[in-house]
Amino acid sequence: MKKGDHLFLVDGSGFIFRAFHALPPLTRKSDGLPVGAVSGFCNMLWKLLTDARDTSVGVTPTHLAVIFDYSSQTFRKDLYPEYKANRSAPPEDLVPQFGLIREATRAFNLPCIETEGFEADDIIATYARAAEAIGADVTIVSSDKDLMQLVTANVHMYDSMKDKQIGIPDVIEKWGVPPEKMIDLQALTGDSTDNVPGVPGIGPKTAAQLLEEFGDLDTLLSRAEEIKQNKRRENIIASRELVQISRQLVTLRTDVPLQLDLDALVLEPQDGPKLIGFLKTMQFTTLTRRVADATGAAAADVEPAEVAVEWGAAAHGPDLDAGEGGDAAAAGKASAPARDGAAGADGEGMRPSELAAARLAAFKDVPVDRSIYQTVRDIETLKGWIAAAREAGLVAFDTESTSLDPMQAELAGVSLALAGDAASPAPGDIRACYIPLGHKSGGDDLFSDGLKLVDGQVPMDEALALLKELLEDPSVLKVAQNLKYDYLLMKRYGIDTAPFDDTMLISYVLEAGIGSHGMDALSERWLGHTPIAFKEVAGSGKAQVTFDRVEIAKATEYAAEDADVTLRLWLVLKPQLAERGLVRVYERLERPLVPVLARMEERGVTVDRQILSRLSGELAQKAAAFEEDIYELAGERFNIGSPKQLGDILFGKMGLSGGSKTKSGQWSTSASVLEDLAAGGEPLPRKIVDWRQLTKLKSTYTDALPTYVHPETKRVHTSYSLASTTTGRLSSSEPNLQNIPVRTAEGRKIRTAFISTPGHKLLSADYSQIELRVLAHVADIPQLRQAFADNIDIHAMTASEMFGVPVEGMPSEVRRRAKAINFGIIYGISAFGLANQLAIERSEASDYIKKYFERFPGIRDYMDATKAFAREHGYVETIFGRRAHYAEIRSSNPSVRAFNERAAINAPIQGSAADVIRRAMVKIEPALKAAGLDDRARMLLQVHDELIFEVEDEAVDAVTPLVVEVMESAAMPAISMKVPLKVDARAAHNWDEAH
């Protein structure tokens, strides 16, 4: 740098706050990411770089740097601990923009400067004085009064938002003192926003007047006695020392160690494509065009840049691995590229919530109208729809098929819905169509099975080829409701849908615990619209037909409406993720799991029908033997499986005492009641309990499981639900493979029927005590942390702490009680529950709990804090930011309230553990692939804290440690757990031996 050069110093941090509050809010059109300050920043920088000469600055910079605050821990905090202590957290909408503005700066090819321990103002002061010393001119792009002390003949400030240059006369005009007196003035007045103390009763006017009279602050303080006004004099004398501190606080340092010297700030030429890539990602269409024009870069050829968006979650949740691989591909694409020429009324300058409201308002003018849906009957029309969808970059789709089971279903048709450009969707302009592909008729004739394809349908293979182009197009966001179903169905037709959004999962992330997330419920809740019921279209009961037999006109109304409603829901729900800081939960913990689970479901697991058949026979025989004894003891034959009849026999006919009633007034015949009766010497109850166990195993497992074996794959394909628990756990159904017996020897035999393919093993890897580890982490309990760090028996340690019994030689009963208490804690303990569990008196259980809290006071603190949080917010959060809602926690009904409190205490623990294994599941396939093991090991099942793989025999030794490592480190890098996670893994030919 030399004399005559012109250095621009941009106060990045100041700009962010100013732009955020001064500019109208602006959100990225496709997803509602708040970008107002980023937009203001980019526009301002571009203007400075290209035509600063035309602004009130009147010169073009030769050097430029953007300066940011690094942290709030600066030397001023040491000087005066209360400095900036009144600052509250930045607004949620602003937080994601900090990182984006740094990204923007780099995209502009400009130095981005921050130094630990110093504020941006100090760095600016240091550069300004250094440049001035060389003889260069300086323009500080800021309007912050704290920087006005730097103004000289050669150093100006520039308020970019008002396009106003600030020189010495301007400072005098505004503050009544020249720049060099600004420090004295600020010391006297203090600064309420930075919590800098001042003299009470002295504002800028009085301060300027006093400085005018006495010349400077030191003189004023030494001659304060001369001040005539009593109150003012007393205040200044009383504040003398504080004013000295204030002066130090407001004085900018000019000796900050500089990472880059002045020469390094020289303006480099713009890298057009790099900048355009960033601007496209932000969807700043106007500026993109301007930059393209100015740099000669072809904007159309530039891909949107991958920008790690640190969305709102950072404000109060962990950074869920921004920049980590994860769902980046889907996320980057799902933010949809800005399209040239995209302009629109929708979303201009709106907060996400306003965007959602505006879209809802648009729907009011254009309600769902089933009469406008188009039936696509020829290939040209289909091509038209697909071209429009690809042009738009956004399409909602839904598949219609012959079965609720995506492994059995045959495709009947596909519906699409469009609402204009992805970057600027037009909610009031939704159109939708149905493409029938496999509708059939005939076959009613008893003497022929001649089902014939209905005329006027696009040939299935041609349509699929076109749909594949659309569904696999990386620049088109596909939106569906419960996409896992459609994903799996389309995958069976050779189509790998991506990128995508799922309205059901968005709703789940927003409102787990509030209502259900099915399409009909969401449509009622958000759109006030009731879609046609499936049974209206396909009938119900005996008269129900598969969708491919539905008349096409009727099918069009139903199917196209589903796509229409799905798109409307997306338009309303998606912006709310950003609004509530839940984007990363959605993008890291929900969306990427869809294809992972779809593949697991598609693979299925082999269940040996012969083993089950043999077991079933054994169980039938044993149960029959019990039946004879039971009838004998009861004195009559009755339906043992009927609790009502059984209750009448036991407590009526036989007159046994010690029974209890269920909430409907029936005699309870639960296992615990029967156990009590058996302990009293009655022979019948014991036999009932045993009979029940046998018949339960038979009906629910050995008889039911074989009916789920797929006719072609010969494997059992469960279905996982991503959105049916409040806590974030998955659930499994048809069949439920998450409740296969394990507790009793008899039950475990069921597990021997789950076997590996020849040449393979089943590998089971399960987290050890993950929920107690999570508890130790969130409640930060030293003894628990230590115990887990040392890998010692946690229940024995608890017993030892509570009862003072050494771990060595501890009676098993003592440990059992401690174990029950540990579990009780996780479940939001109550004396009633613990007493029930341990079959002890409630008062004794109460004493245990009291003792536990004395030994682990941090647990009680955690529970109280969780309850208070839930009461205040109506939800609780996992360590990864997932929310579980408990609306009834404020209920006036004490038992309802207590139930919600227990659930709210449990949810962060159970939910955090669920998040951990979700993360592991997302990471496992890429990890296997990276190790070249992806075609030798396949993840099949998840059972809350356990993953089951099918692994080639020769690959077991390589896969096992890899799986363990991925699972144990699954919380990283988003969360660094205070306790290690431990995973046990074993491989065997069947699930029983592997577990």
Place this chain on the structure above:
DNA sequence: ACGTACACCTA
């Protein structure tokens, strides 16, 4: 044919 209560399987 469908919904609810009860019982019982899992983590």
Place this chain on the structure above:
DNA sequence: GTAGGTGTACGTC
């Protein structure tokens, strides 16, 4: 005491 799903019985429509 938390979170689920399924089978049977038995009521209603």
